[in-house]
Amino acid sequence: MISLNVNGKEYQADVPADASLLWVLRDHLKLTGTKFGCGIGQCGSCTIHVDGKAERSCGMTVDQVKGKKITTIEGLAEDNPVKRAWIKEQVVQCGYCQPGIIMQVAALVSQKPTPSADQIISKMDDVICRCGTYPRIKKGIKTAVQMARKEGK
Amino acid sequence: MKTSMTRRTFLKSSLAATGLTIAVSVSPFGYRLLNASQSKEALKGFKPNIWYEIAPNNAVTVFIGSSEMGQGTHTALATIIADELDADWKQIKVRQGPAAKEYHNPLLGEQLTVASAAVRGFYDPCRKAAAAGRSMLVKAAAASWGVPESECDATKGTVIHKKSSRKSTYGQLCLAAAKLEIPKEPALKKEGDFRYIGKPMARVDIPAKVKGTAVYGLDVSVPGMHYAVLARPPAYGAKPVSKNEKAALNVKGVVKVVETPMGLAVCAKSLDAAWNGRKALDVKWDKGALPQMDNAFIEKTMMAELDKPGSKAGENGDAKKALEGAAKKVKSTYFVPYVAHTLMEPINCTAFVRKDQCDVWAPTQGQTGAQMLASEVSGLPPEKVNIHTTYMGCGLGRRAAPDFVVEAVIASKATGKPVKVVWTREEDIKYDFFRSATCQRIEAGLDGQGQLTGWSHKAVAGSILTPINPKAIENGVDIMSLWGLMDFPGSPDGNRILYEIPNFYLEFLISELPVPVAPWRSVQNGPNAFVTESFIDELAHAAGKDPLEFRLPLLKESKGAQRVLKVAAEKAGWGKPLPKGQGRGIAQHHCFGTDVAAVAEVSVNEKDGHVKVNRVVVAVDCGLAVNPLNVEGQIQGGVINALSTVLKEEVIFANGGVKSANFEDYDVLRMSEVPDIEVHIVKGNDKMGGIGEPGVPPTAPAVANAFFNATGIRIRRIPLTSKVVLEALKKA
Numbered sequence: 001m002i003s004l005n006v007n008g009k010e011y012q013a014d015v016p017a018d019a020s021l022l023w024v025l026r027d028h029l030k031l032t033g034t035k036f037g038c039g040i041g042q043c044g045s046c047t048i049h050v051d052g053k054a055e056r057s058c059g060m061t062v063d064q065v066k067g068k069k070i071t072t073i074e075g076l077a078e079d080n081p082v083k084r085a086w087i088k089e090q091v092v093q094c095g096y097c098q099p100g101i102i103m104q105v106a107a108l109v110s111q112k113p114t115p116s117a118d119q120i121i122s123k124m125d126d127v128i129c130r131c132g133t134y135p136r137i138k139k140g141i142k143t144a145v146q147m148a149r150k151e152g153k
Numbered sequence: 154m155k156t157s158m159t160r161r162t163f164l165k166s167s168l169a170a171t172g173l174t175i176a177v178s179v180s181p182f183g184y185r186l187l188n189a190s191q192s193k194e195a196l197k198g199f200k201p202n203i204w205y206e207i208a209p210n211n212a213v214t215v216f217i218g219s220s221e222m223g224q225g226t227h228t229a230l231a232t233i234i235a236d237e238l239d240a241d242w243k244q245i246k247v248r249q250g251p252a253a254k255e256y257h258n259p260l261l262g263e264q265l266t267v268a269s270a271a272v273r274g275f276y277d278p279c280r281k282a283a284a285a286g287r288s289m290l291v292k293a294a295a296a297s298w299g300v301p302e303s304e305c306d307a308t309k310g311t312v313i314h315k316k317s318s319r320k321s322t323y324g325q326l327c328l329a330a331a332k333l334e335i336p337k338e339p340a341l342k343k344e345g346d347f348r349y350i351g352k353p354m355a356r357v358d359i360p361a362k363v364k365g366t367a368v369y370g371l372d373v374s375v376p377g378m379h380y381a382v383l384a385r386p387p388a389y390g391a392k393p394v395s396k397n398e399k400a401a402l403n404v405k406g407v408v409k410v411v412e413t414p415m416g417l418a419v420c421a422k423s424l425d426a427a428w429n430g431r432k433a434l435d436v437k438w439d440k441g442a443l444p445q446m447d448n449a450f451i452e453k454t455m456m457a458e459l460d461k462p463g464s465k466a467g468e469n470g471d472a473k474k475a476l477e478g479a480a481k482k483v484k485s486t487y488f489v490p491y492v493a494h495t496l497m498e499p500i501n502c503t504a505f506v507r508k509d510q511c512d513v514w515a516p517t518q519g520q521t522g523a524q525m526l527a528s529e530v531s532g533l534p535p536e537k538v539n540i541h542t543t544y545m546g547c548g549l550g551r552r553a554a555p556d557f558v559v560e561a562v563i564a565s566k567a568t569g570k571p572v573k574v575v576w577t578r579e580e581d582i583k584y585d586f587f588r589s590a591t592c593q594r595i596e597a598g599l600d601g602q603g604q605l606t607g608w609s610h611k612a613v614a615g616s617i618l619t620p621i622n623p624k625a626i627e628n629g630v631d632i633m634s635l636w637g638l639m640d641f642p643g644s645p646d647g648n649r650i651l652y653e654i655p656n657f658y659l660e661f662l663i664s665e666l667p668v669p670v671a672p673w674r675s676v677q678n679g680p681n682a683f684v685t686e687s688f689i690d691e692l693a694h695a696a697g698k699d700p701l702e703f704r705l706p707l708l709k710e711s712k713g714a715q716r717v718l719k720v721a722a723e724k725a726g727w728g729k730p731l732p733k734g735q736g737r738g739i740a741q742h743h744c745f746g747t748d749v750a751a752v753a754e755v756s757v758n759e760k761d762g763h764v765k766v767n768r769v770v771v772a773v774d775c776g777l778a779v780n781p782l783n784v785e786g787q788i789q790g791g792v793i794n795a796l797s798t799v800l801k802e803e804v805i806f807a808n809g810g811v812k813s814a815n816f817e818d819y820d821v822l823r824m825s826e827v828p829d830i831e832v833h834i835v836k837g838n839d840k841m842g843g844i845g846e847p848g849v850p851p852t853a854p855a856v857a858n859a860f861f862n863a864t865g866i867r868i869r870r871i872p873l874t875s876k877v878v879l880e881a882l883k884k885a
Contacts, residue, residue, distance in 0.1 A: 019425065020425075023424060023425070026372075027423070027424060030374065031365075032365075032368070032369075032371075032372035032374075033364070033365020033366065034365070035369075035371070035497070035498070035546070036371060036499065037497050037498075037499070037578065038578040038815055038816050039577060039578055039815075040578075040815055040816075040817065042815060042816035042817060043497065043578075043816055045497055072365065073364070073365030074364070074365045074366070078364070083363050083364075086359070086363045087355070087359055087360060087363055090353075090355060090356060090359060090782055090786070091359075092223075092356070092358075092359045092362045092363065093223030093224070093225070093547075093786060093787075093790060094222050094223025094497070094498075094544070094545060094546050094547040094548070095223065095358065095359070095362030095363075095367055095544070095546075096369060096496075096497040096498045096544075096545075096546025096547060097497045097546075098362060098363065099365045102363065121824065121825075122825070124824040124825075125823040125824050125825050126823075127824070128497065128816065128821060128823070129497070130495060130496060130497045130547045130549070130794075130821065131223045131547055131790045132789055132790030132791070132792070132793030132794055132822075132827075133786065133789075133790065134793060134822075134824050134827040135789050135827065135829075135830055136786065136789075137824070138824075
C-alpha cells in the first residue's frame with residue numbers, strides 16, 4: 001500500500017513503489033484531469049505540482065513523491081488566476097493538453113515576485129498543443145500575470 | 154457532458170410531454186420540423202438530426218450529433234438555436250447525441266464530423282427549428298392573455314405583452330406551446346437583429362476543460378473494466394513468426410491474448426499488466442512487404458512513379474498544344490513528405506460487448522462507421538450498438554477512421570469484459586494513417602506578354618479512398634487525393650484550382666507504396682496548395698510580375714479569392730521593403746466553401762540555415778461567421794499546423810516500417826516558433842463556408858514563397874529544415 005497526499009487528501013493505492021505516478025493518479029485515484037500525452041516528458045500534458053513545483057508525472061514513480069504534497073488540475077483553486085484567465089481569453093480548443101499547460105503556467109505565475117509574461121512564455125517550449133492555441137495561451141499568460149499582480153496572489 | 158441520450162429516450166421523453174421539444178429532420182431533399190408531442194403516428198419514422206427541449210424549469214437543452222474535438226461546433230450550433238429562439242444564453246445546455254441515423258450530416262450523408270461541414274450543414278435547419286419554437290411560445294402566451302400575437306414580443310426567454318406589462322417565461326409557456334401545431338414556414342429574424350450569432354460567444358465546453366473534469370476517451374471508466382494493448386508489426390505487411398503466449402499469460406493480471414487484424418491484443422486487469430504481458434509475449438515478426446523502404450526509397454519511388462502513365466483527372470482546352478506554342482516554359486517538380494497527426498490524446502477506445510448489447514465509448518469523428526463496424530465485429534444488429542461519443546483530444550481527421558473501435562470490440566467480445574484499448578504515443582505515431590506524401594510535376598507556358606497559356610500537371614499520391622470507399626475511385630482517380638486540384642461531382646463546394654487557366658491537363662497516379670494514408674486537417678488541399686501556389690509564384694517570377702499582380706487577373710470569376718488576397722496583402726503591407734535576409738510571400742486557396750489568403754514574412758539565417766517565420770497575416774471569407782472568436786482560433790490553429798509541416802514535420806521510415814516514435818524524433822511546432830498571426834474576417838461570400846480546415850492550405854506556400862523572396866531560391870521540397878536550406882543555399 002502506498003500513501004499519497006493529493007489535493008489535500010490522503011489516498012491509499014495498492015501499487016508497487018515503482019508504479020508510474022501519472023497512471024496511479026488516473027487509473028487508481030480516478031483523477032483523470034492529468035493527461036497522458038507522450039510518456040517521456042516531451043509534451044507537458046501530465047504536468048502536476050509536487051510541493052508547488054511543476055513536474056511531469058509521467059516520468060515519476062509513486063515512491064518519488066512519498067510525503068510530498070501533490071496538486072493536480074482538479075485541486076488547483078477555481079479562482080486561480082490562470083484558470084480564470086484561460087476562461088476569459090477563451091484559450092481552449094480540444095482542451096486535452098490544457099490541464100498540463102495550466103499547471104505549468106500556474107507554478108510559474110505563483111513565484112515571488114511574479115515573473116513577467118514574457119519570462120513565462122519563454123519557458124513554455126516544452127509543452128505541446130496540437131490544436132495550435134499558442135496565440136491564446138500567450139494571451140492567457142499575460143492576463144493571468146496581470147490578475148496575479150493586481151490581486152497580490 | 155452526459156452522453157447517454159438515445160433515440161429511445163428522445164421518443165420517450167417527448168411522448169411524456171415534459172415540455173416543448175422541437176426536432177428537425179434533414180435530408181438531401183430538404184428538411185422537416187416536428188413538435189414531439191404530436192401523435193405517435195407523426196413520430197414514427199421521423200428521424201431528427203438535432204433537437205432542443207424547453208422544460209418547465211426554464212432550461213433549454215440542445216442535443217447535437219456532431220463531435221466536439223475542439224473546433225467549437227457545439228457552441229456554434231447552440232448559438233444559432235438560442236438566437237433564433239430568442240432564448241437567454243444562460244438557459245442553454247448542450248448534450249452530445251448518440252450514434253444514430255437521426256444525426257446524419259446533410260452535406261455528408263452520414264454521421265461524420267469532417268470536411269468543416271457541421272455548422273454550415275445545420276445552419277438553416279437550426280434556425281427554422283428555433284423560429285418555429287419561438288412562434289409557438291408567442292402564440293401560447295397571446296392565447297393565455299387573450300391578446301393578438303402581433304402585440305407580443307419574445308426576448309431572452311420571455312414573452313412580453315408591453316401594453317399590459319404581462320410576461321411569461323418559456324418554462325411557464327412550454328407545456329401550452331407543446332399542444333400547438335408546428336408552423337411549416339416560420340418567419341426568421343433579420344440578420345441585423347441577431348443577438349448571439351456573429352458575436353464572440355464564450356464556448357460551452359471550456360469551463361469543464363479548464364477544471365479538468367471533461368471526459369475524453371482515455372478517461373472513460375466502466376465498472377469491471379479491463380485493458381488491452383496490442384503487439385503490432387514493426388514493418389508494413391509483417392507477419393508474426395513466433396510468440397511466447399505462455400509467458401504473457403504468466404504475467405500477473407493478464408487474462409487473454411487475442412488475435413486481431415491489427416496485431417495481438419494482450420488483455421489484462423490493469424494497464425501495467427497489459428504492457429508487461431505484451432513485453433513477455435515477445436512477438437517476432439518477419440521482414441514485411443517492403444523491407445528496403447526508407448525515406449530515400451519513398452522519394453525515389455514516387456519520383457519514378459511520376460514518369461509512369463496515370464489517369465486523366467481533368468482537362469480543358471489543349472494544354473499540349475499551348476505548351477508547344479509558348480514563348481516561355483516553366484517546369485518544376487515538388488515533393489511533400491508524409492506527416493503524422495500526433496493528436497495529443499493517443500488513440501484509444503473502450504467497448505463492452507454483451508449477448509444483446511454493445512456499448513462503445515469512443516473519441517470518434519465517425520459515429521456511423523464506428524457503429525457499422527462494431528455491429529459487424531460483435532455480430533449484433535446496429536440498433537443494439539450504442540456509440541457514446543466522448544470529448545476528443547484533437548481530431549484532425551484521424552479519428553474518422555474506425556480501427557480503434559474494431560480493436561476494442563474484438564477484445565471485449567473475446568474476454569466478455571468491458572475493455573479499454575490504449576495506444577502509447579509510439580504506437581500513435583508508428584501506426585498512424587498519415588497525410589499522404591505527394592510528388593507532382595507541372596509544366597506551364599507563358600506568351601510573350603507573360604500571360605499564362607497552358608498548364609500540364611501530373612500528381613502521384615497515396616489513395617485516401619481505397620481503404621474507406623474504393624468504389625468511389627473511378628478510372629484510377631481518387632478525388633480525395635486530388636482535393637484542391639479538381640472539382641468533383643456531388644460536392645457542394647468548388648474544389649478545383651481557381652486560376653482561370655486557358656488550357657489545362659491533370660493526370661493522376663495512385664502510388665504503390667504501402668504506407669496507409671487518411672485525411673489530415675484539410676485533407677490533400679494542404680500539399681496540393683503547396684504545389685500550385687508555389688508554382689504560380691514561379692510563373693509570376695518567370696513573367697517578371699509581382700506575385701499578387703500576377704494572380705489577380707487569373708481570378709476574374711473568383712471574387713472571394715480576389716477579396717482575401719487584396720485584404721491580406723493590404724494588411725500585411727505588401728510591397729513595403731523589408732531588411733536584407735527577410736522576405737514576404739503570398740498564397741491563396743479555396744476549400745470547404747471558404748476563401749483564405751495568407752501573407753508570410755520570414756527571416757533566413759544563411760549561416761545556420763534557420764528559417765524563422767516572423768508574421769502571418771490571414772484574410773478569410775467564410776460568409777457569415779457564426780462566432781468570430783472561434784473563426785480566429787480555428788484559422789490560427791490551421792496556420793500553426795501548416796507552419797509545423799512546412800518547417801519541421803516529416804515521418805521517418807526505416808526497414809519497411811515507421812522509425813519515428815515520439816516527440817523526440819517527430820517534433821511539432823513549439824511556442825517560441827509561433828509567429829504573430831493576424832486573422833482578418835472578410836464577409837463577402839453569400840454561402841457559409843467551413844472554418845476548421847481552410848487555414849492550412851495557403852500557409853505553407855506563403856512561407857516557401859517568402860523564402861524565395863528573401864533568398865531568390867525556390868524550395869520545392871518541404872520541410873524547410875536547416876539541412877534542406879543549407880543544401881539549397883550551397884547549390885545556388
